[in-house]
Amino acid sequence: MHIVNVDGRDAEVFRQFYAVKYAVRQEELEFPVGLGAEEARVLMAGTHTDVRADGAGLVDGDVWAGVVWFDWWLAGNTDTVDVEFAVAPAYRRRGIATRLLDVAIDWARSAGRRVLSGVNLAGDPVTGDSPGSAFAAARGFVRKHSELHQVLELPIDVQERAVPGYELVQWREHTPVEWLEQFADLQTGMSQDVPAGERTTEPVLWTPQLIREAEARRLAQGRFTYTTAAVHGASGELAAYTQMGGTPETPDRLGQYDTYVRRSHRGHGLGLAVKAPNLRALQAGLARPAVLHTWNAPENAPMIAVNDRLGFRPVNIRTTWELAVR
Numbered sequence: 459m460h461i462v463n464v465d466g467r468d469a470e471v472f473r474q475f476y477a478v479k480y481a482v483r484q485e486e487l488e489f490p491v492g493l494g495a496e497e498a499r500v501l502m503a504g505t506h507t508d509v510r511a512d513g514a515g516l517v518d519g520d521v522w523a524g525v526v527w528f529d530w531w532l533a534g535n536t537d538t539v540d541v542e543f544a545v546a547p548a549y550r551r552r553g554i555a556t557r558l559l560d561v562a563i564d565w566a567r568s569a570g571r572r573v574l575s576g577v578n579l580a581g582d583p584v585t586g587d588s589p590g591s592a593f594a595a596a597r598g599f600v601r602k603h604s605e606l607h608q609v610l611e612l613p614i615d616v617q618e619r620a621v622p623g624y625e626l627v628q629w630r631e632h633t634p635v636e637w638l639e640q641f642a643d644l645q646t647g648m649s650q651d652v653p654a655g656e657r658t659t660e661p662v663l664w665t666p667q668l669i670r671e672a673e674a675r676r677l678a679q680g681r682f683t684y685t686t687a688a689v690h691g692a693s694g695e696l697a698a699y700t701q702m703g704g705t706p707e708t709p710d711r712l713g714q715y716d717t718y719v720r721r722s723h724r725g726h727g728l729g730l731a732v733k734a735p736n737l738r739a740l741q742a743g744l745a746r747p748a749v750l751h752t753w754n755a756p757e758n759a760p761m762i763a764v765n766d767r768l769g770f771r772p773v774n775i776r777t778t779w780e781l782a783v784r
């Protein structure tokens with residue numbers, strides 16, 4: 459078997475790499491999630507300010523036995539590289555992931571990264587256990603955080619409740635220029651406040667330029683996004699926002715992305731006040747039933763309570779693991 463370096467600009471290598479990653483997701487999850495092929499290709503093939511993505515495969519003759527995906531963070535978390543291993547079922551328990559881990563450690567060292575961080579999506583909804591967590595523990599990774607994966611099958615009957623003193627604004631692919639500075643602030647707040655357990659993480663300092671770049675990348679990936687934000691009438695402050703979206707490539711799968719309420723505006727029910735109308739807008743654009751996915755730390759009780767009220771149900775526990783690299 460030999461190692462192949464995966465560069466998203468090489469169409470054939472990317473196709474083989476993605477096929478393994480996607481097949482493993484399909485097999486391990488009741489609701490497969492993750493980037494569609496085109497979303498993943500754009501991420502891997504492009505140059506971005508905040509991340510560089512590449513990978514490696516272990517190939518047996520011409521059969522791809524296993525792969526590892528890397529996210530090399532460039533704006534915040536520059537000590538960390540995120541890794542995702544996937545091994546074809548016929549090749550399991552033969553040391554394939556262990557060999558790919560050796561590659562990951564080598565590459566991380568060469569790039570001066572201190573931490574390998576991996577997320578296991580398929581954890582049992584009560585214990586969080588899965589083959590991925592068994593592998594991580596066996597190879598010295600330490601469990602740092604867990605999040606509950608919940609799904610909501612759409613369409614639903616959306617109950618909205620306005621909060622006095624706040625007005626809603628909604629937008630699609632581009633943040634209106636008048637909200638850009640404040641929206642960057644809110645996204646930074648989200649990155650500072652989202653519960654991270656014991657994970658090694660640095661907040662990302664969002665700027666209008668990073669927002670515009672993220673918007674352009676989503677468009678290049680074929681994604682659509684719905685944003686609803688709440689504006690505090692008395693101060694003109696952008697107080698809360700939520701974002702949801704998807705891609706026509708995977709029409710049955712939608713993502714609940716960020717939801718954030720600025721610290722000084724918490725306790726008024728703004729989470730639900732922005733989520734419900736965003737869901738209504740998202741649903742209105744759907745041509746067929748779809749499943750909305752979200753992940754939240756169990757300690758993030760207010761967010762899970764909002765989701766429960768909307769009708770979300772739990773399916774898995776996603777756990778984050780870290781390995782220190784010296």
Ligand SMILES: CC(C)(COP(=O)(O)OP(=O)(O)OC[C@H]1O[C@@H](n2cnc3c(N)ncnc32)[C@H](O)[C@@H]1OP(=O)(O)O)[C@@H](O)C(=O)NCCC(=O)NCCS
Binds near residue numbers: 486554
């Ligand atoms: C997790 C996964 C990558 C492991 O791949 P693999 O090539 O079978 O792993 P290895 O053969 O290198 O296993 C190394 C050790 O991990 C542990 N391990 C791996 N799979 C295990 C399982 N299903 N149950 C218990 N322990 C397991 C064992 O200690 C194993 O050593 P052993 O076989 O000598 O007992 C593979 O099962 C997979 O693709 N799962 C789905 C995707 C996933 O969970 N990825 C990890 C998240 S990033």
